[in-house]
Every structure is written in C-alpha cells, then in structure tokens.
Amino acid sequence: MAQPQTIPAPITAFTSRRRRQLAVALAVALALALLPLAVADVFVMNILVLTILFASLSQSWNILGGYCGQISLGHAVYFGIGAYVTVALFVDFGILPWFGMLAGAAIAVVLALALGYPCFRLAGHYYTIATIVIAEAALLLVANAEWTGGAVGLQLPFAPDSWATLQFGRTKLPYYYLALGLAVATWIVSWVIEDTRAGYWWRAVNSDIAAAQSLGVNVFRSKMAASAVSAFFTAVAGGVYAFFVSYIDPTSVMSFHISLLISLPAVLGGIGTLWGPALGAIVLIPMGELTRSYFGGTGLGTNLIVYGVLVMAISLLRPQGLVSLVHLFVPRRA
Amino acid sequence: MLEVRHLAAGYHGLVALADVSFGVAAGEILVVAGANGAGKSTVLKTVAGVVPARSGTITFDGARIDHLAAHRITRLGMAFVPEERRLFPRMTVRDNLRLGSYLHRRRADREAPLATVLRLFPRLEERMDQLAATLSGGEQQMLAIGRALMTRPRLLMLDEPSQGIMPRLVAEIFRAIEEVRRAGITILLVEQRLTESLAIADKAIILRTGRIVVAGTAAEVRANPEVRSAYLGM
Numbered sequence: 001m002a003q004p005q006t007i008p009a010p011i012t013a014f015t016s017r018r019r020r021q022l023a024v025a026l027a028v029a030l031a032l033a034l035l036p037l038a039v040a041d042v043f044v045m046n047i048l049v050l051t052i053l054f055a056s057l058s059q060s061w062n063i064l065g066g067y068c069g070q071i072s073l074g075h076a077v078y079f080g081i082g083a084y085v086t087v088a089l090f091v092d093f094g095i096l097p098w099f100g101m102l103a104g105a106a107i108a109v110v111l112a113l114a115l116g117y118p119c120f121r122l123a124g125h126y127y128t129i130a131t132i133v134i135a136e137a138a139l140l141l142v143a144n145a146e147w148t149g150g151a152v153g154l155q156l157p158f159a160p161d162s163w164a165t166l167q168f169g170r171t172k173l174p175y176y177y178l179a180l181g182l183a184v185a186t187w188i189v190s191w192v193i194e195d196t197r198a199g200y201w202w203r204a205v206n207s208d209i210a211a212a213q214s215l216g217v218n219v220f221r222s223k224m225a226a227s228a229v230s231a232f233f234t235a236v237a238g239g240v241y242a243f244f245v246s247y248i249d250p251t252s253v254m255s256f257h258i259s260l261l262i263s264l265p266a267v268l269g270g271i272g273t274l275w276g277p278a279l280g281a282i283v284l285i286p287m288g289e290l291t292r293s294y295f296g297g298t299g300l301g302t303n304l305i306v307y308g309v310l311v312m313a314i315s316l317l318r319p320q321g322l323v324s325l326v327h328l329f330v331p332r333r334a
Numbered sequence: 335m336l337e338v339r340h341l342a343a344g345y346h347g348l349v350a351l352a353d354v355s356f357g358v359a360a361g362e363i364l365v366v367a368g369a370n371g372a373g374k375s376t377v378l379k380t381v382a383g384v385v386p387a388r389s390g391t392i393t394f395d396g397a398r399i400d401h402l403a404a405h406r407i408t409r410l411g412m413a414f415v416p417e418e419r420r421l422f423p424r425m426t427v428r429d430n431l432r433l434g435s436y437l438h439r440r441r442a443d444r445e446a447p448l449a450t451v452l453r454l455f456p457r458l459e460e461r462m463d464q465l466a467a468t469l470s471g472g473e474q475q476m477l478a479i480g481r482a483l484m485t486r487p488r489l490l491m492l493d494e495p496s497q498g499i500m501p502r503l504v505a506e507i508f509r510a511i512e513e514v515r516r517a518g519i520t521i522l523l524v525e526q527r528l529t530e531s532l533a534i535a536d537k538a539i540i541l542r543t544g545r546i547v548v549a550g551t552a553a554e555v556r557a558n559p560e561v562r563s564a565y566l567g568m
Contacts, residue, residue, distance in 0.1 A: 197436045204422060204433050210384065211420035215485060216408035216437040 021191060021274060029184050036173055043293070045172045049179050049244060051285040053237055056183035058265035058277035059190055060233035065263060066272035067190075067199060068226035069206025070120070071128045074135030075262040078108040078231040080142060080254030082238025087154045087248060088147055090165070097166045101239035108235035112227045120223040135259055143250040153249025156242075166243040175244040182240060183278070186233050190274055193229075202226050206272070234262065261285070264307055268314050270321025279322045283310070335360045335520050336381070336412075336489060341390035341400075343380045350376040351544045354390070358489070358537075363511070363521040365531040365552070367565065368541035374524045375417060377541070378491050381522070382414035383407040394489070409437060413487035417494045417524075419478040423467035427458055430466050430477055434484030443486070450517065451480040454510045472503030479510065483519075490514060491522045496530070508534055528565045532556050540565065 032052070039045055057079065065071050085104030089095040095103070119130045142148045159167040168174045193199035201222045204212035209219055242248050251257075265284050270276025288303040295302055318324050336358040343351040351373045358364045366374045379385040381392055383404035392400040399407055408414070422430050431451065435444035452459045455476040461469060466477060475495055482490060492511065496504045504527070512534045515521050525531040532538060538555040540548040548558050555561055 200429070200433050200436055203425070207422045207424065208420050210404075210416070211422065212433075213384075213404040214382065214408060214414045214416065214420070215434050215481070216405050218405050 018191075018195060025184075025187055025191070029180070032180055033177075036176055042172065045176065047286050047289045049172055049176050050289060051281050052176070052183050053179040053241060053244070054261055054265060054285045055278040055281035056179065056186045057234060057237045057262045058269075058281055059183070059186040060230050060237065061262045062266040062272065062277050063190060063193065063202075063233075064223075064226045064230035066266055066276070067193065067206060068202035068223055069272075070223055070227065071263070072131040072227075072230075073128055073256070073259050073263060074131030074133075074138075075230075075234050076254045076256065076258035077135045077138045078112065078234040079238040079241070079258055079262065080138065080250075081108045081111065082235030083242035083248050083253040084142065084148050084154070084238075085235075086239035087156060087242045091154060091157065092147070096164055097239060097243055098164075101236050104239050105232045105235040108231040108238075109228045112231035113224055116224045116227045120220055120227075132256070132259075135254070135256065139250055139254045142254055148250070151250060153247060153252070156246040167246075172244075175240070178240050179237075179244075182233070182237055187274070187278075189229070189233070194274065198222070198225060203272070260304075260307070261288070264311065268310055268322060270323030273321060273323045275326075276321045276323045283322065335362075335395060336522065337391075337393045338377075338381065339391045339393075341377075341380060341392065342388045343376055343385055344388055345385070349544055350385075351380065354541070354544070354546055356537075356539050356546070356549065358520055358522055360488075360520055361515065361518060362536045363515050363523060363534055365528075365535040365538040366522065366524045366541065367526070367528050367531065367538060370526075371543075372541040373544040374541055375493050376544075378414065378493050378522065378524050379416075381407075382412065382491055384414070384416075408485060408487075411486070411488040412491065413482035413485045413489070414491045415478045415482045415493060415495065417497060419474050421466040421469075421474055421477055421481070424465060426463050426465055427469070427477055428462045430481050431458075431484050434481040437485045444484075447484050447486050451483050454483075454513055455480055470500075472499040472507070475499055475503075475507060476510070479507075479514075483514065487519060489520045489522065491524075493524045494526060495523070496525060496527050504530070528561075 035048070036045070039048065061072065061075050082101065082104040085107055086097050086100035089100040089103060090097055115134060119127055122130060143151045148154065156167070158169070159165055161168045161170065163174065201212065201217045204215065204217055205219050205222045212219055238253060242253065245252070265280030266277040267280065268284060269278065269280025284307060287306060291303040291306070314321060338357070339355050341351055341354040342349070354377060356364065366377050368374050376385060380387050383399070383402055387400045390400070391398060394410055394412060399410065422433065431448065435447065438444050457473055458476055458480055461473060466474065469477060479492065479495065495507050495511070499507065508530050511521060511523065523531060523535065532552045532555060535552045537551055539546050540555065540561060548555055548561055
C-alpha cells in the first residue's frame with residue numbers, strides 16, 4: 001500500500017484525473033473534426049452543427065447554472081443579443097461578424113452584470129423566475145424595435161462565400177468547424193475553471209452560501225463573474241447561429257424555447273459536470289430536429305413532451321445526469 | 335485583539351444578546367459557556383458577521399468590524415467554524431481544504447498551512463480523496479477546523495466543536511485546539527463541556543438569557559460557587 005508520506009500531497013496538483021479529461025477531450029475533438037468526411041447528407045450535417053452548437057451553449061450555461069448554481073431560464077436574452085448585434089452590425093455597417101460577435105458578447109456581458117446587480121440578491125428560485133420574466137420582456141422589446149426589424153426579423157444579404165463574412169451558400173461545413181471550435185473553447189474554459197480559485201468559489205457558493213462566506217468568498221461577486229463568463233460565450237454562439245441560419249426573428253433566437261434548449265442539455269446530461277452538457281445535447285438536439293422534420297413545423301410540440309419525459313426520468317433514475325451512466329462502465333478513479 | 339462592547343443582537347424581535355462585553359487578547363483562549371439558548375452561538379455569529387449586531391461595537395485589532403459582511407471579516411484574519419460544520423459534502427477532503435486556502439493569492443501561502451493541519455489531524459491525510467460526506471462526525475469536525483485553519487486566521491472561532499462526536503475523539507479535538515493556540519492563533523470557543531474547556535482556557539464568560547452572569551479567568555470561573563453547582567455539577 002501507499003508509503004506514509006512525509007511531505008503532504010499538495011492541495012493543488014495537476015492530477016492524473018485532469019490529464020485524462022484533457023486526453024479524452026482531445027480524442028473527441030479529433031473524432032469530431034474527422035466526422036464530416038463520413039457525412040455527406042445536408043440534413044444530417046444540419047443536425048450535427050446544431051448539436052455541437054447547443055452543446056457549447058449548454059456548456060456556457062453550465063458555468064453559471066452548474067458550477068455557481070444560479071439556474072437561468074432566460075439565456076435566450078444573451079443568445080439573441082449575440083445574434084441580433086452580429087447581424088445588425090454586418091447588415092447596417094458592414095462590420096465583419098468576427099468583430100460583431102465580440103461586440104454582441106461585450107453587450108451581453110454588460111447586460112448580464114446589469115441584470116445580476118439586482119437579481120443576484122434574490123435567492124434560489126426567485127432568481128430563476130426573474131430570468132424568465134426578463135427574457136420575456138426582452139423578447140417583446142426586440143419584436144417592437146426598429147433596428148431588429150421588429151417581428152419580421154433580419155435577413156443576411158446574399159454574398160459570395162468567404163471566411164471573412166462567414167457567408168457560405170453551398171456548404172454547411174465551415175459552420176460545422178466554427179461550432180466545433182466554439183465547443184472546444186467553452187469546454188476548455190470549463191476545464192480550466194474547474195481547477196481555479198474562481199471555479200472553487202463558484203461551486204462553494206452553489207453548495208453552501210454561509211460556508212462560502214465563512215471562507216472569505218464574496219458570494220455576490222462570484223455570481224456576477226460566473227454570469228459574465230456564461231453570457232459572453234452564449235452571445236458568441238448566438239452570432240454563429242445567426243450566420244448559420246442567415247435569417248433571424250424574435251422567436252427563432254430569443255424565445256423561451258431557446259432558453260430551454262440551452263439549459264436542458266446540461267440538466268439532462270449532468271449539471272455542474274464537464275461532459276454533461278455535451279451528452280445532453282447529443283440526446284436532445286437531434287431528437288428535437290427529427291420530430292420537427294417528421295411532424296413538420298414545430299413538431300406539434302412532441303419534442304417538448306419527450307424533453308419533459310426525459311427530464312422526469314433522469315431526475316428519478318439518475319439525478320446526477322446521463323454522465324453518471326459512464327461510471328457503470330468505467331470504474332471511478334482518483 | 336478582539337473587543338466586544340455592549341453588544342446586543344436578536345432574531346425577529348427576540349432578544350438573544352443584551353449588553354455583552356468582553357475582550358480577547360492575542361494568544362488567549364476565551365470560552366463562552368452557558369445553557370442552551372443562553373446566546374453562546376449568537377455571540378460567535380455576531381462577531382463573525384453572520385448575524386447583524388443591533389447595537390454595541392466589535393473591534394478587531396482596533397478596527398470596527400460590526401457592520402462588515404461575513405466574507406470581509408474572514409479576510410481580516412478571523413475564521414468561523416459553525417456548529418453545523420458546513421462542509422462541502424460532495425467535495426473531497428482535499429477540495430474542502432483547498433477552498434479554505436484560496437483566501438491567499440500566492441501559491442506558497444496557500445500550501446503552507448496544510449502541513450500544520452495534517453499534523454494536527456493526521457486522519458485527514460488518510461482521507462484526502464474521500465468525499466467529505468463519507469467522514470465520521472469527529473473527522474468532519476477536524477476537517478471543518480482544518481479548512482478554517484487553511485485561511486491562516488489570527489483568530490479562530492469554534493462553535494461547539496465537541497458536539498455529536500464520540501468521546502474518544504473529543505479529547506483529540508481539545509488537544510488540537512490547545513495546539514492551535516500554541517501556534518499563536520487566538521481562540522474564541524463556544525462550548526457546553528465546561529470542565530474540558532476550562533482546562534485549556536485562559537478566560538471564560540458564562541451567559542444566561544443573553545447576558546453575562548460570570549466572567550473571569552479560567553481559575554476564577556472554576557472556583558465560582560454558582561458555576562460549580564449549576565454548570566460543573568459539584
């Protein structure tokens with residue numbers, strides 16, 4: 001067995017567990033990068049882009065909802081801001097979407113802080129309710145504003161294929177790699193956060209506010225910071241999504257349904273875990289797209305019914321999410 | 335080091351503390367004792383900033399702290415271990431300790447107290463990668479104290495550390511408290527077990543319905559006839 005240690009094991013060690021996580025992520029990213037070689041079908045490609053994009057979105061949501069425990073059901077606001085700002089800046093001023101996305105993300109961060117200032121003094125469920133109400137209000141504002149095109153929305157002009165303008169008429173492939181890049185970025189951000197002071201403080205706030213305070217954690221500031229990081233990446237994904245679909249209107253980027261699609265994958269896959277959001281997205285997003293294509297239109301709401309059943313099933317059978325199923329096959333190691 | 339003057343506090347109109355004054359000098363152990371509901375815990379919670387003071391002053395190293403938020407008080411160098419311990423149950427022992435250490439920015443400052451904590455509580459080293467929830471009551475108390483020590487406090491506030499612990503470990507906890515003091519850390523100890531507490535304390539105050547009824551050195555309090563009959567059962 002282990003030798004009696006004379007030097008205590010450091011509390012901050014680059015453990016084999018973290019190295020393994022990184023290795024798995026690298027393998028997954030490589031496999032996903034090669035996947036388009038095997039996929040020719042446009043319909044399937046479409047589903048893949050959306051799945052990866054919402055995996056990334058849910059990973060961003062998880063930073064606030066999973067680590068810090070602040071359950072937002074209004075992330076569509078940040079998503080919508082990212083989408084609208086990126087498109088509007090491009091259409092009205094010719095600003096390239098790369099900069100537009102950053103502008104949208106910056107505005108989303110400012111909004112997240114402005115909303116957090118009053119809302120993070122609310123505890124638990126009240127915060128969640130506030131996010132729903134704010135998102136609904138934002139939806140109405142956008143639907144009635146002029147620069148957003150009102151209820152009609154905004155359409156990207158037709159332009160030649162270019163990485164600068166992110167316009168690709170004939171192929172979805174560039175959007176696939178764009179989404180994959182973003183998903184890798186949000187995964188790495190989460191992986192880094194898990195091992196930093198901020199990540200520890202956020203999880204402490206999630207677990208026990210009084211205990212966190214007794215260790216010197218500024219609870220309010222922790223929530224604000226987690227919210228800002230989460231909003232940033234959510235808005236960037238909103239920009240990518242807008243250029244992928246090339247047409248946005250209030251319901252397609254800012255409705256409650258979007259908030260659900262952002263939060264549910266993490267909840268289903270494993271809230272506050274590194275792989276939960278991606279696992280949840282793999283299950284939920286293709287299902288939503290398939291029901292939509294079979295039943296037409298909004299899919300007669302069948303996807304919502306299935307989401308509901310899945311979330312109920314997971315909370316009864318596997319409260320730690322789909323990710324905990326992995327441990328049925330892979331033994332847990334330190 | 336810590337000065338409490340005419341402190342009053344209460345919950346929802348109920349008076350929990352009235353006109354409580356005491357001081358703790360650097361390196362001392364002060365015991366706060368009394369029956370259930372006498373206001374012992376409220377003293378600690380008010381000093382730690384968990385419960386607001388209604389009137390009176392609390393000063394730490396000459397600076398008023400009675401209107402500071404709990405986390406700011408911790409940052410000044412006062413660590414509070416609440417009665418319920420409040421560990422992070424789904425985190426490992428290591429991560430619980432690590433959370434205490436993050437008060438300090440430099441890595442060396444964060445790692446340094448670990449050796450002290452593990453010397454005080456060698457059991458924790460065996461349990462480093464277990465979830466805190468799987469520890470026994472005594473081990474959880476050790477971890478709670480250890481986690482507080484990771485913040486490198488100058489004043490440690492302990493609320494009923496012997497509660498819910500098997501008798502064999504109680505002695506170990508008290509030994510640890512003595513050793514913490516030997517390391518130069520001042521201690522404010524709330525305890526029901528008066529005999530054991532007075533054995534390690536320099537000073538003691540005894541509360542009844544929110545007021546101090548007996549105060550003095552450990553020897554004086556031990557010799558007080560009322561204390562002997564009511565609290566020490568002699």
